[in-house]
Amino acid sequence: HRGLRSTSVNLCADVQMGSFYGQPAFQRRFGVEQPDGRYIIPANWQTGIQNSITVGVLIGLYICGYCQERFGSRRTYMAGMAAMICTIFIPVFSTSLGMLLAGSFLMGIPWGIFRR
Numbered sequence: 001h002r003g004l005r006s007t008s009v010n011l012c013a014d015v016q017m018g019s020f021y022g023q024p025a026f027q028r029r030f031g032v033e034q035p036d037g038r039y040i041i042p043a044n045w046q047t048g049i050q051n052s053i054t055v056g057v058l059i060g061l062y063i064c065g066y067c068q069e070r071f072g073s074r075r076t077y078m079a080g081m082a083a084m085i086c087t088i089f090i091p092v093f094s095t096s097l098g099m100l101l102a103g104s105f106l107m108g109i110p111w112g113i114f115r116r
Contacts, residue, residue: 049100052101056112057109059112060112063112064076064080064112090102
């Protein structure tokens, strides 16, 4: 379990979106242009993306409790890792803030499974 836990901690640390909001390339791609020519990510989108992760984690915790009792810890974690592999590509290749929000929500579900 040690390797699995360290992997999930690394995934959580590497993919958190909060650090990207201030990056100029991220702002140009997803931001809204201001009258002075700068791009910003609107606060409502920042809040929505961060909160969608939390909602996904809560759902993942609920799923984890049921699945661990029914299938066992090992199978539950393996399914969580497979789900993380699948869902991580959504925010990586997102083309809009809505897609980024959906991907963050879906990634939160496996994170919830890892947090049990």
